[in-house]
Structures are given as C-alpha cells and as structure tokens.
Amino acid sequence: MTHRIGTGAGFSADRLDPALQLLKHGELDTMVFECVGERTLAFGHRDRQANPARGYNPLLERRLRAVLPLAREHGTRLVTNMGVANPRAAAEATARLARELGLKGLRIAAVLGDEVSDLIGPDTALPEPGCTVAEIGRPYLAANAYLGADAILPALQAGADVVITGRVADPSLFLAPLAHAHGWDLGDWDRMAAGTVVGHLLECAAQVTGGYFADPGVKDVPNLAYVGFPLAEVEADGSAVVTKLAAAGGRVDLMTVKEQLLYEVHDPAAYVTPDVIADFTTVRPDDQGADRVRLGGVQGRARPDQLKVTVAFDGGLLAEAEISYAGIGAVDRARLAGEIIAERMAHLHGHNGELRCDLIGVSALHGTAQVPYPATAQDVRLRCALRADSREQAELLLWEVEAMLCCGPAGGGGYRGQITASVITESAFVDRERVRPSFEMIEVCR
Amino acid sequence: MKRPLRDIAHARAGDKGNRSSVSVWAYQPEHYDLIRDQLTPERLRAAFGDLLRGPIQRYELPALGGLNFVMDTALEGGVNRSLNLDAHGKSWSSMILSLEVNLPD
Numbered sequence: 001m002t003h004r005i006g007t008g009a010g011f012s013a014d015r016l017d018p019a020l021q022l023l024k025h026g027e028l029d030t031m032v033f034e035c036v037g038e039r040t041l042a043f044g045h046r047d048r049q050a051n052p053a054r055g056y057n058p059l060l061e062r063r064l065r066a067v068l069p070l071a072r073e074h075g076t077r078l079v080t081n082m083g084v085a086n087p088r089a090a091a092e093a094t095a096r097l098a099r100e101l102g103l104k105g106l107r108i109a110a111v112l113g114d115e116v117s118d119l120i121g122p123d124t125a126l127p128e129p130g131c132t133v134a135e136i137g138r139p140y141l142a143a144n145a146y147l148g149a150d151a152i153l154p155a156l157q158a159g160a161d162v163v164i165t166g167r168v169a170d171p172s173l174f175l176a177p178l179a180h181a182h183g184w185d186l187g188d189w190d191r192m193a194a195g196t197v198v199g200h201l202l203e204c205a206a207q208v209t210g211g212y213f214a215d216p217g218v219k220d221v222p223n224l225a226y227v228g229f230p231l232a233e234v235e236a237d238g239s240a241v242v243t244k245l246a247a248a249g250g251r252v253d254l255m256t257v258k259e260q261l262l263y264e265v266h267d268p269a270a271y272v273t274p275d276v277i278a279d280f281t282t283v284r285p286d287d288q289g290a291d292r293v294r295l296g297g298v299q300g301r302a303r304p305d306q307l308k309v310t311v312a313f314d315g316g317l318l319a320e321a322e323i324s325y326a327g328i329g330a331v332d333r334a335r336l337a338g339e340i341i342a343e344r345m346a347h348l349h350g351h352n353g354e355l356r357c358d359l360i361g362v363s364a365l366h367g368t369a370q371v372p373y374p375a376t377a378q379d380v381r382l383r384c385a386l387r388a389d390s391r392e393q394a395e396l397l398l399w400e401v402e403a404m405l406c407c408g409p410a411g412g413g414g415y416r417g418q419i420t421a422s423v424i425t426e427s428a429f430v431d432r433e434r435v436r437p438s439f440e441m442i443e444v445c446r
Numbered sequence: 447m448k449r450p451l452r453d454i455a456h457a458r459a460g461d462k463g464n465r466s467s468v469s470v471w472a473y474q475p476e477h478y479d480l481i482r483d484q485l486t487p488e489r490l491r492a493a494f495g496d497l498l499r500g501p502i503q504r505y506e507l508p509a510l511g512g513l514n515f516v517m518d519t520a521l522e523g524g525v526n527r528s529l530n531l532d533a534h535g536k537s538w539s540s541m542i543l544s545l546e547v548n549l550p551d
Contacts, residue, residue, distance in 0.1 A: 039525060218453075219456055255456060262507075265467060366541050385531075425463075
C-alpha cells in the first residue's frame with residue numbers, strides 16, 4: 001500500500017501555514033518536521049544549560065498547538081527532531097499541550113541517546129581541523145551523535161502517534177516511518193537507499209517544491225508567496241513520486257528535484273547516513289508532468305560502522321554593526337568610514353583579530369573572491385564584523401561604527417548594531433556499538 | 447559568443463562545516479559537454495582563488511546533466527566562524543553562474 005509522507009518543516013524557523021495546508025488536504029500517513037542544524041543544536045544546548053526544562057525548538061508549542069488536532073483528525077503520525085537538545089522536555093511539553101487540547105490517549109515518544117558527551121574527551125580526534133577537542137582551545141559545550149532510522153523504529157513499533165528526537169540524520173526521520181509502514185528490513189540496502197533519497201529530497205521542505213529556486217526571467221516559480229511543502233507517495237518496492245498539493249504554490253519538476261538531490265551532497269555516488277551509503281548517481285528522476293516526479297532504481301550499500309558526532313564549543317561573541325551612505329560619492333564615503341573604523345580598532349583599541357568591513361551594494365558576500373564590481377553605487381551600506389570573547393570588546397565595534405554618525409564622513413545614517421553569542425561545531429566519529437539509543441513513551445490520560 | 451553561464455545552467459549551493467558544495471545543471475542536455483569542458487576546478491580556482499582556498503573536487507553526472515563541485519576551505523571558516531554576511535555561502539551558486547562560457551555562434 002502506498003505510504004503518503006509529507007514535510008511540515010525543513011528548518012528550525014520554517015513556515016507553519018504550508019504544513020497546515022498539507023495536513024488538511026494531503027491525506028498523509030506521516031508528516032515530518034525537520035528542525036535541527038549544526039547551529040540550532042548547539043543553541044539548544046545553551047538554552048538547556050540556562051533552563052533545564054528548555055533546549056527544544058522554540059516554536060514547538062506554537063507549531064504543535066495548530067498541528068496536533070489536525071494530525072489526529074486526519075490520522076497522521078508525526079515525526080520530528082524538534083526535541084533538539086532536550087527531547088524528553090519536548091515530549092513533556094507536547095503532552096501538556098495535548099492534555100490542554102483534550103487529545104486523550106495520544107502517545108508521545110521521546111527518542112534518547114544521541115547525547116554522547118561520555119564518549120568524547122579532550123583527546124578525541126576532530127578530522128577536519130586535524131586536531132583534538134582540547135586543541136580547539138575553547139570551552140566544550142556538547143556532543144551529539146547522528147542517530148539513524150533504527151533509533152526511531154522501536155518508538156513507531158510501540159505505537160507512538162508523535163515521535164520526538166534530538167539529533168538524528170535528517171533523511172532517517174523519513175526513512176524510519178517508511179521502513180515501518182512497508183516492513184523493510186534495515187539491512188535491505190537498496191530499500192534503505194530508496195527511502196533515504198525520498199527523505200533527502202523532502203527534508204528541506206519547499207526546497208524541492210520551488211523554494212530557494214526562483215531567478216526571475218530565467219526560472220520562475222508560480223505563486224512563490226504561497227509555496228507548498230512536498231509530499232511523497234512511496235511504494236513498498238521503494239519507488240516514489242514526489243509532488244505537492246495542486247492548490248499550493250511552487251513547482252515540482254526535474255529542475256527542482258535535481259537541485260535538491262545534490263543539496264549539501266559531496267560524492268553523489270556515496271551519500272553516507274547512519275542507515276546506508278546511497279548511490280545518488282543511480283537515481284533516474286522521471287518527470288510525469290503536473291508537478292509529479294517519479295523516482296526509482298536507487299542503489300545502496302552497507303551502512304558505515306561509525307556514527308558522525310557534532311561537537312560544539314563556545315564560540316564567543318559575534319559583533320556586527322552597519323551604517324549607510326547614499327547619493328553621489330556614497331562609495332568613497334562608506335569606504336573612508338571603514339578605513340577609519342579599521343584604524344581605530346587596531347591602533348587605538350588594540351584589536352588584533354580579524355575585522356571585516358564590507359560595502360553592501362558594492363561588494364560584500366563575494367568580497368573575498370575579488371569579483372569585479374561596478375565602480376559606482378548610489379546606496380551603500382558599510383558592514384563591519386568581528387569576533388570577541390568579552391562583551392566589552394564586542395561593544396567597542398558597535399560604539400566605533402555608531403560614532404560615524406558625528407565623527408565620520410558626511411551623511412552617514414541608519415546605524416544598527418548587534419551582538420550574537422556564537423557556537424563553533426566540529427565533527428568527530430564514534431563506533432556505532434558505543435551509542436545506545438532508547439525511547440520513553442508518554443500517553444495522555446484517557 | 448561569450449555568455450554568462452546563467453544563460454545555460456542553473457545551480458544550488460550547500461554547506462557542511464567549511465566545505466561548500468555547488469551543483470551546476472545544464473538546462474539543455476546538449477550543453478552538458480560544453481559546461482563540463484569549460485567549468486573546470488582550475489577555472490573556479492583562477493576566478494575565485496582568494497575565496498576557494500582548498501582542493502576543489504568535481505563530480506560528473508552526465509546522465510542527469512549536472513556537475514557537483516565540492517570545495518574544501520571555501521567558506522572562510524564556515525557558518526559558525528565566518529565573518530561573511532553570507533556565512534553559509536548560499537550565494538556561491540550565483541557567483542559561479544556569473545562566469546562566462548563560450549557558446550557556438
């Protein structure tokens with residue numbers, strides 16, 4: 001029997017209205033909310049340190065208040081990593097919400113075990129920077145292993161209506177309910193690869209339905225303001241059709257599917273998850289028209305023996321400050337302001353770290369690449385940024401940029417400054433036998 | 447005839463740590479060979495070497511009409527360290543599409 005699986009969120013701050021639309025009209029068996037990135041996980045840990053009852057997705061209550069009643073009405077099971085750094089607290093918050101909404105008998109599972117601080121020590125190797133945890137030289141925050149579908153499956157088999165995880169590989173959130181529905185063996189590598197491709201295409205929500213795609217006049221997207229979230233109709237043999245609701249904005253075709261197929265993929269012949277090594281070069285998307293793309297023939301091979309672990313460190317503070325110059329001579333005035341700020345930060349305040357000054361409107365995002373840019377611009381925003389370990393040091397940059405209002409070049413206006421706590425993450429690897437996932441179930445009283 | 451790559455291809459950028467990946471797709475299958483011949487790792491390094499500082503690996507997907515570029519040390523430290531306004535390097539796709547290619551007249 002076809003399993004209909006849809007996406008309710010593709011990142012931590014994703015929209016809610018397309019999720020509700022899909023729940024109401026998609027006849028879904030399962031909806032997945034994917035809400036964790038390397039940054040959001042680390043911020044979850046900091047939230048949890050400040051308050052042991054937090055550390056899950058800040059939008060969880062707001063999302064689920066609208067989603068839970070619809071999911072029950074339509075018989076849709078929910079799977080989400082909105083537990084972020086505290087899945088147990090997220091499950092408890094969900095249970096409180098369900099009681100308040102009168103959803104008697106709702107079963108909520110928290111998948112635990114991704115936190116692996118006990119497996120990470122000062123001597124743990126971090127392959128990408130080529131050093132150890134201790135050599136990063138910054139306060140350690142947390143370590144989370146990417147769990148796979150095998151960590152979610154027991155909660156589904158126990159009858160959970162809502163499964164809440166922390167760090168799980170994104171495609172595994174989709175693969176687990178597909179494997180459960182179709183009775184797939186977790187050692188059937190081609191099926192694991194097929195479900196992983198579906199998960200990979202759906203995990204970023206609108207990125208396969210026309211989001212992150214439009215380039216006016218070159219590739220247009222109908223009704224992008226109301227772009228829909230995707231769903232897949234997945235067969236027991238692993239073949240699937242990716243589509244969207246006809247009433248929703250967006251488009252699903254070979255172009256949107258191909259862009260998403262390789263999104264954040266390195267070697268397309270070896271897409272590594274905790275569940276399988278999938279060969280995306282074997283995918284043959286077939287455009288069937290009417291926003292339907294069929295997938296099939298995906299091949300996979302045995303899953304890796306090690307799990308990836310995200311290790312997070314306190315990254316200090318990011319200070320950013322901006323001021324605008326417009327009209328004739330704007331570029332020269334903005335550039336002069338940047339030179340003054342760089343001079344004073346270095347020689348008056350002794351800032352010896354990196355200070356970045358960009359001219360937004362002239363050359364900013366691609367500034368380092370030295371891409372040629374037009375010599376004149378009429379509306380330029382100077383942006384300065386640095387990292388600091390103390391708030392006082394961070395505030396110095398904001399102060400210097402704001403001082404351009406009276407002490408800088410003529411006509412500067414629109415100063416804004418902000419200081420953001422930041423987190424540094426690196427990857428480590430641990431043997432999978434050392435990671436022991438489990439789940440806890442809460443049933444809302446009848 | 448020199449034209450921006452954007453006329454014949456579309457692209458999407460993603461990031462993992464300090465590694466950027468950009469897939470480039472021919473709109474028309476007949477342009478795949480031309481793109482493969484002209485859009486080499488050496489070409490990217492020559493154009494954007496100050497930014498793309500590490501090894502550049504290119505994967506070819508002729509059946510799908512695409513190339514996947516995986517560029518190490520290409521994100522000024524990556525999303526959690528870079529001082530770039532676009533710390534993910536989301537706009538690296540547009541940067542690459544701005545390169546010119548020679549089309550048959």
